[in-house]
Amino acid sequence: MLSEKLFEEASKLFPGGVNSPVRYYDPFPRFIKEGKGSRIFDVDNGRYIDYCLGFGPMILGHGDHDVVKAVQEQADKGFSFGAPGESEVRLAKIIREAVPSVEMMRFTNSGTEATMHAIRLARHFTGRNLIVKIEGGFHGSHDYALDSIPYNRARNTDQNITIEVPFNGVEALSDTFHRYGKKIAALILEPVMGNIGVVKPDPEFLRVSRKLTSESGSLLIFDEVITAFRFGYKGYQDMVGIKPDLTTMGKIIGGGLPIGLFGGREEIMKNVAPRGKLYQQGTFSGNPLAMISGIATLTRLKKMDYKKPTDYAERLSKEIAKIMDDEGINVTVNQAGTMFTIFFNHEPVVNYATAAGSDSGLFFRFFLEMLKNGIFVPKSQFEACFVSFAHGKEEYTDTLEAVRKSVSAIADTK
Numbered sequence: 403m404l405s406e407k408l409f410e411e412a413s414k415l416f417p418g419g420v421n422s423p424v425r426y427y428d429p430f431p432r433f434i435k436e437g438k439g440s441r442i443f444d445v446d447n448g449r450y451i452d453y454c455l456g457f458g459p460m461i462l463g464h465g466d467h468d469v470v471k472a473v474q475e476q477a478d479k480g481f482s483f484g485a486p487g488e489s490e491v492r493l494a495k496i497i498r499e500a501v502p503s504v505e506m507m508r509f510t511n512s513g514t515e516a517t518m519h520a521i522r523l524a525r526h527f528t529g530r531n532l533i534v535k536i537e538g539g540f541h542g543s544h545d546y547a548l549d550s551i552p553y554n555r556a557r558n559t560d561q562n563i564t565i566e567v568p569f570n571g572v573e574a575l576s577d578t579f580h581r582y583g584k585k586i587a588a589l590i591l592e593p594v595m596g597n598i599g600v601v602k603p604d605p606e607f608l609r610v611s612r613k614l615t616s617e618s619g620s621l622l623i624f625d626e627v628i629t630a631f632r633f634g635y636k637g638y639q640d641m642v643g644i645k646p647d648l649t650t651m652g653k654i655i656g657g658g659l660p661i662g663l664f665g666g667r668e669e670i671m672k673n674v675a676p677r678g679k680l681y682q683q684g685t686f687s688g689n690p691l692a693m694i695s696g697i698a699t700l701t702r703l704k705k706m707d708y709k710k711p712t713d714y715a716e717r718l719s720k721e722i723a724k725i726m727d728d729e730g731i732n733v734t735v736n737q738a739g740t741m742f743t744i745f746f747n748h749e750p751v752v753n754y755a756t757a758a759g760s761d762s763g764l765f766f767r768f769f770l771e772m773l774k775n776g777i778f779v780p781k782s783q784f785e786a787c788f789v790s791f792a793h794g795k796e797e798y799t800d801t802l803e804a805v806r807k808s809v810s811a812i813a814d815t816k
């Protein structure tokens with residue numbers, strides 16, 4: 403297979419043969435050459451219904467006509483100027499109108515950069531060092547968010563450390579703010595967890611998050627890198643009526659081209675250089691191709707009815723759970739809007755500890771069977787599947803057929 407050969411070469415060029423660890427799986431990942439609508443195609447002529455969707459950005463499906471045309475037109479005009487352009491202003495206005503808490507913003511090239519700078523800004527603005535995050539929450543690959551200690555093992559400190567609390571853990575969060583409140587620069591969270599698999603928030607947990615941060619003078623950062631424009635033409639914050647101080651975005655707002663954003667209250671954002679003292683920059687930030695792709699994507703999304711892909715995800719999740727159940731396989735399928743995760747777990751999954759109780763080995767066997775049967779889902783038990791506007795009746799039926807075949811194959815080896 404060409405994928406296997408390419409992977410052999412790639413392994414000598416990239417650590418583990420990939421440019422992002424989530425792309426690796428045994429014995430070798432399929433190399434993808436093309437995407438059209440709901441489907442992707444590999445270099446070995448395999449074709450798959452895609453539930454990975456670039457890990458989230460491709461909500462319109464691959465190769466949306468309007469987006470492709472807009473990007474092609476921009477490509478003719480130039481790629482990168484290192485000077486401001488009108489497209490930055492246009493995209494920023496679209497985003498601010500849809501997510502009003504983002505009064506002022508800065509574009510970056512990735513979600514990782516966005517959360518890293520949001521945390522730097524929170525520390526700068528509050529003059530405090532501690533960061534609180536959610537256990538298992540992922541905010542990109544920088545040490546501020548990767549290195550953390552459980553709240554009940556933290557010592558009284560005000561160093562640059564990150565403390566973690568369980569998702570939906572109102573008591574643990576309250577306890578942490580009681581002990582460290584005046585030292586906490588920010589609490590950062592994904593309002594719907596997407597990186598331990600999909601887990602919905604208890605609305606009370608989000609309310610308490612807002613209350614405790616306000617009372618202690620800390621900032622509340624919503625990491626909406628996945629959730630912005632995923633549940634509707636707005637942020638998840640607008641759906642639950644909670645106004646964070648800072649928000650990070652990425653993925654959908656660039657329509658598949660590299661992007662990130664951190665933004666929020668002007669009082670905070672004005673501290674970023676050159677207006678303020680917090681230095682932050684990026685050669686490619688506000689890149690015209692990414693801006694134009696984002697504008698075209700959000701313009702399309704504004705006219706879309708999210709009910710269709712949401713219903714698809716809901717019905718599919720229920721049906722998958724039923725098929726598994728009939729085969730005697732324990733699963734919990736969590737679905738939120740157009741996202742879902744099949745946990746090989748008979749317990750409800752409400753946070754990292756319960757997600758970690760899933761049978762990852764069985765999930766991986768399921769993943770490989772699904773791949774054989776023409777369905778591409780993220781390879782890890784702790785990722786989200788995404789549904790796009792390009793997924794329809796045919797995809798629905800074919801997916802369920804593949805699930806039936808895959809489930810009976812793994813049930814035989816269980």
Ligand SMILES: Cc1ncc(COP(=O)(O)O)c(C=O)c1O
Pocket residue numbers: 457511512513514515517540541542543592596597625626627628652653661662
């Ligand atoms: C919630 C969340 N924040 C931040 C990031 C990092 O974004 P990027 O991969 O664009 O650096 C991700 C990536 O999946 C994410 O899911």
